[in-house]
Amino acid sequence: MDVLPGIDPRAPLLEVSDLHVEFRTQYGVAKAINGANFWLSAGETLAILGESGCGKSVTAQAIMGILDTPPGYVTQGQIKYRGVDLLKLSENERRKVRANRIAMIFQDALSALNPVYTVGFQLGEVFRKHRGMSRSAAKQRAIELLDQVKIPAARTRVDDYPHQFSGGMRQRVMIAMALALDPEVLIADEPTTALDVTVQAQIMGLLADLQRERNMGLILITHDMGVVADVADRISVMYAGRVVEEAPVYDIYSRPAHPYTRALLESIPRLDMKGQQLSVIRGLPPVLTDVPKGCAFNPRCAYARDACRQDPAPPVYQVSQQPHRTARCHFFREVIGE
Amino acid sequence: MSDLNTVTTAEAPGGQPNVPRSPVKKDKPRSLAGDAWADLRKRKIFWVSVVMVAIVLVMAAWPTLFTTADPGACALSNQYKGPTGAALFGFDYQGCDIYAKVIHGARNSIVVGVLSTALAGVIGLFFGLAAGYFGGWLDAFLSRFVDIMLGVPFLLAGIVLSNRLSSDPKSDGIFAVTLTLGLLSWTSGARVMRSAVISAKNQDYVAAARMLGSKPSRLIFRHIVPNSIASYVVLLTLLLGINIASEATLSFLGVGLKNNAISWGIMISEGTQFARTEPWPLVWPALFLGVTVLAFIMLGDAVRDAFDPKLR
């Protein structure tokens, strides 16, 4: 493995601070991420939660360094991996971080896998390009990997094309591909959304097993609070490009500190609330070229007052020290207190 | 020319946050066409090409707005004279006013180019759709027919068709040339359309629509065509240029425009003869032709980009 200069094994595994990403389109500048902060330790699972379009995937892409530039630009902030700011690396150094240190799993494995190459080729490519292995050695490793992600008859299936696999199997291939080089950080972007429920559970189980075995840090990006509850250690809730609340999973579920989190929780159908009307969050998420002044959530918020409608947006409030939790709401006490 | 394609570049990739697809009009339902129009309106390149195409079309429709000179009034005594007051571009080999000829030549070139391309576009669309969508023996039959069409040299078919189609000695041959070019130039489009349809047909959304009981016609025109049309439109805008040029080749071979009809193609092939000593009679019509074709292609590109949600 290539040695990354300035690496500090004692530094936090991954630390994102004050990250800003904007998309410069012909219709104006869309601020996709406006100061995201979170960290990840080895062996830990951090869930990033939010509605679609809130900037979850962009955050992941910014960490991976695979934003489409143009139109996407990281304008501010730091992404530190073991103390090294990835944003300051050259493209070539950055490229070597990918797959080696930080890997990613995508939502729709069918479109995320190249349809015209065999899975063996696509898996082996990682070894060939990063480890300089021969084609045959790379294929051998690909078979082993497929075995590890519990794909039956890996030896024969290695020469199949993505479209010949079922959805769950494809996602396993994706996972195998991400884990090929034993990365320390794995980012899973909605890994189970496209799958049916039983397969979802299998895949989540597999991910959890593999994480435990390798002591990886896992960032799980999802909009599904049900999935989160089972596997995550901590949760960051994103809204309109900001982390509006961050807390251990138990605390969030029991006492959300941000109205948005609260609204999300209330929109989960629960058995014990049978017969009651399911609550729905009013309105739509804002369009990013036209984010409301002040707190971006204010037009949809039951707690909103004048202060919420004025710039600047609410700062990061420390909700509690132990456990560490934060929220971006002027009235978080009120929200928790209820 | 500076930013011909910039408009197509600055789009958010799929799975991106809520970057607006068009100027925000809150809570108003948007149709594809409405979206596309809203999108187009913002594009500089769209307006540039629209203006250029409009100028050419006006030139084709009312040439006398641009010049009062008679393009047929030529005298050898004027041969290769430089620009004068009315004759902005000077005179050619025959002593004709190049400016007047270029202006008056626009009509035939545009009519032939646009109509033949439209004809070819329609034929190619239906052939490609039928072959690609229905497959089976129909595909085999149509594809082999296309093969034969492609195998028959343009020259042979052009000569035969033009001869058959223009029996009236008084006609200027525009109808015959248009029909000939239309009937001969649809084949490559048909093949491109066919392969686009075949790949679109296997997409999930088409399967889904089929499951939902869409009629084949609806399936084709609502689902497959809009998704396969992008590369086809690009090809057609190119074909327009090719057909305008092909008219010149047919005329050059004596089966094109007749009875002293003027067209850019004819002017260009005449100008080529003496280009070594007198380049201007070639340069002017070539410039007009080039700019016109370019305008159409730019327009096609902009419209294509606006209508193709994948590219937006």
Next chain:
Amino acid sequence: MFRYIVRRLLQMVLTFFGATFMLFALVFANQKDPIQALVGERPVSESQRIALTERYHLDEGFFMQYWYYMKGLFTGDFGTSMTGRKNWEMMADAWPVTLRLALIAIVIAATFSVTMGVYSALKRGGVFDNVSLFITLVLLAMPIVVIAPLFQLIFGIELGWFPPTATRDATVWQLLLPAIVLACIVIAPEMRVTRTAVVENLRADYVRTARAKGLTRTRVIWVHVLRNSLIPVVTLIGVDLGGLMAGAIVTEHVFNIPGVGFNLARAIKTEDGPLVVGFVSILVILFLFINLLVDLLYAALDPRIRYE
């Protein structure tokens, strides 16, 4: 796959008959006075007319002429041209040089259009994209009757970079300039189609995956994007290859290459029915083979396509 190929080959036989029949009808429809056409502006004497009419069955009906032709074909006789030479001999003379010309042209066109198409897709809106677009369009908009003599004039005579003409036994070097001329007509469409396909594929999810794997940009583009973008390009190249063989009429004329295009033009001019049908039949067969190849290439390029 095997059955598919066999079926296509069988179709080919049928198509061939259909093609010769259609061609014969076309040529027949266009035939007015081949004897006069043969001698040009010279007067034709009565006895000469009688002799030639008899020799070429010109006074017999369309079906009889077709019958004579097919009968000859089955005995391996492509017939006799109105010039008195054997058709197969003329074809054997003409095809090799045209094939080489078309191949060189298509290789030049494909290489340039694919590389430039990919490059301008990557640099959309950049100077390279716009300039190459403009140049290829200008070349496209020029009729071949203009490009061929102009290129000969500029590069062959004034600058002297290339030999101005070629012959039947031309070297690649001699065929280069005419091949470039031929390539000019097809580069613009091929490049545009490549560019469009690459632009579409650049947005595909698998491109993001490939980048997330830490592959270099070069590899992402030339291995992952390109392969997916090639289907429309290959279709077009297949069509163009055939078109170049038939469409080289003006180019072969200008560069003095006695190939298929030149022979066809002469045969059409002299209303030399058997020769036209002979050449074009071979052209059609070549087309059918190229198309079969292209269709098989689809399957090779995209494993999702299967033929039964």
Next chain:
Amino acid sequence: MPGKAPWKMAAGATAIALLAAGCGGGGSEDSAATSNTVVIGIGEPQHLIPTNATESNGSEVLSSLFYPLVDFDAENKPVVVAAESITPDSKNTVWTVKLKPGFTFSNGEPVTSENYINAWNYGAYGPNGQGASYFFEKIKGYADLQSKDPDGEEGPKKAPDPKAKTLEGLKKVDDATFTITLSAPFAGWESVMGYTAFYPLPKAAWKSEGVIAEGFEDAIIGNGPFKIKGKWEHDSQIVVEKVADFKGEAPKVDGVTWKIYQDQQAEYADLVAGNVDVQTQIPIESLGKASADLGDRFKKSPNSTFQFVGFPTFQKEYQDVRVRKAISMAINRQEITDQIFLGSQSPATSFVSPVVAGYRPDTCGANCVYNPSEAKKLYTEANGPKEIKITYNVDGNHKAWVDATCNQIKAALGINCVGGEEPKFADLLSKVEKKQPVGLIRLGWIMDYPLMENYLGPLYSTDGSSNYYGYSNPTFDNLVKEGSAAATEDEAIKKWQAAEDILAQEMPVIPLRNGQNVYGYSTKVNNVTVDLFQKVNLYKIEVVG
């Protein structure tokens, strides 16, 4: 970043492909370029059997392979070459040809009178379909060699064999002497025999009597100063080399490569590039630069081409002679030859070419002088048609001058004038035959032998082979016939000139231009001359240094 990679890849791939494609191509560089040989450009000959070679390319190649009975001197009078003597009887009906002794074909066969007789019989025999068979029309018995189609134009029945296989008028006297009996007296016969059709053929030519051996045409054997090397490489070249012990006048070069071009522009490109040594006809497109490109190696000499337009007699609107005269006067010939043809042709003011004996300038008189006001007056008087058309074949490069002529007519007469385009000459003729309103017909004529009769007969006689417009005047026909039968050439010329005067009165055609050879040659050669028949004089041309 793929910054420069695509270019490199493109270049590399191209290079590989070119190498691959190159495997098929032989590297046949001209080895002849260094030796004492010349490369002369021609078009692909239609045929190389002398009696079938009716166009200039074939006859030019044959002129290197054969030694003619007669040739023409500077005054275009016939002089014997391969013949020792050619003597007519008192009535100019029986001509005796005596051959020079010792001549052989290049395969060693001696040249005898039989070689001539057999070749000519073959050429005259109708079923052989020889293009030049009409040259033998004047020989007694020609009609017996022709078959008559029994069921008209389009009938399917096989024509019966002709009555005879040999010309009654050809008689062998001995191996070196034979006589030709004409069906009618003709003073100019000796000139006729200067044509390509009158070459002999060796015994090797015959498979059996009257049947040419297969493959003979592609490797034809002649009695001339050169012999063919290898075979006729169709559409590519014909290489000829010197015959070692040739008895006649020896050429100064050791060989000639007749390089075949489909296009004169391509040939000119090669002339400038030095790949061809002589081009006998430089295309108009290149004339503007020819002086600059070639300097004093760009030359002109007269030839026999005569360009004109004919009025179809079946179109009523041209029946008034005033209309025809007015149109003729509306045309400024000088302007067209100067500006459209850049001086490569000259204005025609007579009905025959200046190269023939008996030519008088300006026989057309005032009718061929540009006079727009008089033209307009005459045209208005005669109430000529409001629109006229000049029909031409586009494959012959006629558009430019037809357009220019039309523009002049439009300006002078105030009427409309359009060019009627036909793809090729045969299409034009078929319209004329169907009597469609073609308007003025574009025509041209190249002589077969240098006599006035060769213009007057085919072009203006009632049964003239190229009289497509249907002009018919019995007085004229008689004068031409009387001229041909006259005892001496001077008498003949007088009759012919009288006939030409009738044409000037009636204006069945408008003479437009006389052609010239505009030729050029490379620095490698010298002493290049091009004759009336557009052939390079192979006995004078030499390689420099």
